[in-house]
Amino acid sequence: MENMYDFGLVGLGVMGRNFILNVADNGFKAFGNDVDPIKVNALIEEGGDTNRVNASTDLKTFVDSLSSPRKIMLLVPAGKVVDIVIENLLPFLNHNDIIIDGGNSFFTDTDRREAYLQEKGIHFFGSGVSGGAKGARLGPSIMPGGNREAYQHVRPIFEAVAAKAHGEPCVAYLGPKSAGNYVKMVHNGIEYGLMQLTSEIYDLLKKGGEYSNELLHQTYAKWNSGRLQSFLVQITAEIFEQKDELGEGDLIDKILDKAKQKGTGKWTSQNAMDLGIPIPSIDIAVSMREISALKEERVRADALYNRPDITTMNKAKLGTLAEKALFFSFIVTYAQGLHQLSDASKEYGYDLNMAEIAKIWRAGCIIRAGLLGDIMQAFQEDNDLPNLLLSPRFVEKIQDTIEAARELVSYAAQNGIVVPGLSNSLTYFDAYTSARLPLNLIQAQRDYFGSHTYERLDREGIFHTEWEE
Ligand code: 6PG
Numbered sequence: 401m402e403n404m405y406d407f408g409l410v411g412l413g414v415m416g417r418n419f420i421l422n423v424a425d426n427g428f429k430a431f432g433n434d435v436d437p438i439k440v441n442a443l444i445e446e447g448g449d450t451n452r453v454n455a456s457t458d459l460k461t462f463v464d465s466l467s468s469p470r471k472i473m474l475l476v477p478a479g480k481v482v483d484i485v486i487e488n489l490l491p492f493l494n495h496n497d498i499i500i501d502g503g504n505s506f507f508t509d510t511d512r513r514e515a516y517l518q519e520k521g522i523h524f525f526g527s528g529v530s531g532g533a534k535g536a537r538l539g540p541s542i543m544p545g546g547n548r549e550a551y552q553h554v555r556p557i558f559e560a561v562a563a564k565a566h567g568e569p570c571v572a573y574l575g576p577k578s579a580g581n582y583v584k585m586v587h588n589g590i591e592y593g594l595m596q597l598t599s600e601i602y603d604l605l606k607k608g609g610e611y612s613n614e615l616l617h618q619t620y621a622k623w624n625s626g627r628l629q630s631f632l633v634q635i636t637a638e639i640f641e642q643k644d645e646l647g648e649g650d651l652i653d654k655i656l657d658k659a660k661q662k663g664t665g666k667w668t669s670q671n672a673m674d675l676g677i678p679i680p681s682i683d684i685a686v687s688m689r690e691i692s693a694l695k696e697e698r699v700r701a702d703a704l705y706n707r708p709d710i711t712t713m714n715k716a717k718l719g720t721l722a723e724k725a726l727f728f729s730f731i732v733t734y735a736q737g738l739h740q741l742s743d744a745s746k747e748y749g750y751d752l753n754m755a756e757i758a759k760i761w762r763a764g765c766i767i768r769a770g771l772l773g774d775i776m777q778a779f780q781e782d783n784d785l786p787n788l789l790l791s792p793r794f795v796e797k798i799q800d801t802i803e804a805a806r807e808l809v810s811y812a813a814q815n816g817i818v819v820p821g822l823s824n825s826l827t828y829f830d831a832y833t834s835a836r837l838p839l840n841l842i843q844a845q846r847d848y849f850g851s852h853t854y855e856r857l858d859r860e861g862i863f864h865t866e867w868e869e
Contacts, residue, residue, distance in 0.1 A: 528584020563764025589668025
């Protein structure tokens with residue numbers, strides 16, 4: 401067989417199959433590989449008549465079909481499987497061939513693989529791909545990191561298949577080593593935060609304003625045509641419309657309230673702690689999934705304690721407050737995730753272009769939102785902006801919405817409605833924008849019981865006091 405295929409893809413699950421068909425739709429010849437002959441045949445059947453798609457279960461046939469340097473993307477489960485596939489491929493590869501891991505791999509695994517493959521003359525890219533199955537088919541947001549020169553070989557294909565925002569492809573070379581996987585990890589952390597916030601607002605509208613599912617649908621749909629325009633708000637509107645196919649009523653009311661997770665949100669939080677960057681809106685979103693999993697304990701505890709009777713609020717008033725509070729907390733959540741990215745960029749030498757990241761998140765990915773246009777501009781004005789909240793561009797948006805967030809958080813607290821994402825966002829904002837915090841007392845306590853010393857406001861130096869005297 402001639403070396404005539406432009407792109408290879410290992411792992412023909414839903415994501416892999418959709419991605420390869422997307423590559424073929426854009427005029428490239430793509431070859432798939434999977435250990436499962438059913439998946440291989442399904443791909444040949446679906447894409448074969450274009451003459452641009454082929455597939456085989458045999459790894460050598462697969463590799464030999466690709467033009468040099470070979471560009472091989474893996475869409476297989478993160479973890480050990482990635483290492484196994486790499487080892488299986490290695491005997492067939494040549495110098496300068498390129499392997500792209502498109503899964504949600506942990507960034508330190510990507511660093512390890514990149515160093516290992518570099519010794520063998522193979523380029524390795526950790527490349528986040530966001531947008532789910534539909535995104536993979538019609539245009540995902542792609543976040544590649546690795547060797548800059550080698551990226552030039554991948555670039556035409558990725559730019560063709562990626563989603564387009566205002567005509568521009570939602571893919572860019574992000575930086576060396578694990579930069580791409582790291583950016584995708586934080587993307588997912590932000591995703592967790594936004595999902596938590598959207599669900600809290602749903603609870604507030606339902607319990608505090610007795611919104612029906614139909615009204616919830618209309619409300620989220622209306623928000624999606626305003627400043628809250630985003631994929632997550634859009635699908636939330638659609639979810640409230642979905643009827644239950646297995647019984648009476650709306651599907652949303654039948655879904656068990658235990659949220660699962662695959663780990664990327666948790667990794668974001670863990671790594672933020674390592675870096676010393678506060679991201680409480682994301683942390684609490686991870687914790688809430690964990691609390692949600694404790695369903696049986698929650699049911700037992702619910703029976704033990706009284707909750708306040710809910711004083712309902714006027715629907716229109718509540719709707720206005722909710723739109724503002726959601727917009728406020730979305731901004732604060734993006735601010736935290738992007739703060740983490742700025743810091744990680746320095747810590748790990750990624751040299752991230754923050755505006756470029758906002759730019760490639762504007763379409764295709766799960767956290768795509770109208771707001772990202774403003775975020776992009778804020779970083780175009782200052783790539784070293786430590787935090788979005790320091791951008792003059794965001795001051796007015798916050799001023800316009802923060803009072804609503806305060807009112808809703810206190811209303812929720814008084815009525816026993818659970819809004820930790822909202823209240824963490826508010827508290828984070830208040831703390832981050834406080835010139836003075838009471839942590840002077842913590843320094844005094846540390847020095848009192850452990851001689852840990854403290855600094856002073858009025859003079860330079862390190863001080864210790866013999867407190868007990
Ligand atoms: C994306 C998503 C995706 C992620 C799912 C599930 O950008 O397309 O982030 O990569 O795997 O959203 O994540 P959880 O199972 O952890 O919720």
